Amino acid sequence: MTMRAAANGIDIAYETFGSPAGRPLLLIMGLGAQLIHWDEELCRLLAEQGHHVVRFDNRDAGLSTHFHDAGVPQAGAPTPYFLDDMADDAAGLMDAFGWPAAHVVGASMGGMIAQALAIRHPERVLTLTSIMSTPGPESAPPTAEALAVLTATPPADRDGVLEQALRTWSVIGSPGYELDRERIIAMAGTAYDRCFDPAGTARQLAAIMASGGRTELLAQVSVPTLVLHGEGDPLVPVAGGRATAAAIPGARLxxxxxxxHDLPRALWPDIVTEITKLTSS
Known part of the structure; x- marks a missing residue:
């Protein structure tokens, strides 16, 4: 069941898995993605390992607050918010739960937000897991083909969105695993029906670009850190994961x-094991 909480001056939609007595685990999703993109089965696998799992919609995604009045970002115009503001959203959500601190997992842009959270609110982060992310756009630029699908004009109708999703994941998905066309179409359809806001995704992208890099600041992070990355990622190449691990003292890559640039189902058991080893140490 989707619930809402007031946090950092906005409303955030979230869902939970597992016992409230479990280890608090906050999942932060990536650019334009919604909480449903943390697959429910993956969340349950994490909950079975003793975590109280929370997945949520970032601002400008899903059922959380959208900044419609800001419109589509224009070149040279002020950015309505930054990754730091999105990190403060996560901290505010933890306040709403009464969590003094949590184990934090972020994927792609969510990894950037998780990094910013560990920098801005170190006392709130028990462990940090950064997945297919980077300490800054300059650390791992995308391939030309991946950039093209990332910046493609959004379709105007539902069928077009489903077709574009297939094109996108055929480019940025895992080359070593079979493309699950049915799952991609089903997820894209559910996401479209739940919320379709291309301008919100553009504002998130503007926040990434305007926020700059975090490499120097990540040297301050002292919590146990795990960095997971695909070697075949064309959107955030593996150099981004290596740069993240190199920037954070003691990080494990x-x-x-x-x-x-996805989480293949076949790797879920290993990913869950790696996260669990970190959070239970």
Missing amino acids: VTYPGMG
Whole structure:
């Protein structure tokens, strides 16, 4: 069941899995993605390992507050918010739960937000897991083909969105694993029906670009850190994961051959094991 909480001056939609007595685990999703993109089965696998799992919609995504009045970002115009503001959203959501601190997992842009959270609110982060992310756009620029699908004009109708989703994941998905066309179409349809806001995604992208890099600041992070990355990722190449791990003292880097810019189902058991080892140590 989707619930809402007031946090950092906005409303945030979230869902929970597992016992409230479990280890608090906050999942932060990426650009334009919604909480449903943390697959429910993956969330349950994490909950079975003793975590109280929370997945949520970032601002400008899903059922959380959208900044419609800001419109589509224009070149040279002020950015309505930054990744730091999105990190403060996460901290505010933790306040709403009464969590003094949590184990934090972020994927792609969510990894950037998780990094910013560990920098801005170190006392709120028990462990940090950064997945297919980077300390800054300059650390791992996308391939030309991946950039093209990322910045493609959004379709105007539902069928077009489903077709575009297939094109996108055929480019940025995991080359070492079979493309699950049915799952991609089903997820894209559910996401479209739940919320379709291309301008919101554009505002999130503007926040990424306007926020700059975090490499120097990540040297301050002292919590146990895990970095997971696909060796076949064309959108955030594996250099981004290596740069993240190099920037955070003591970080452990795990890379997966054949994994692209997604989380292949076949890797879920290993990913859950890696996260659980970190949160239970």
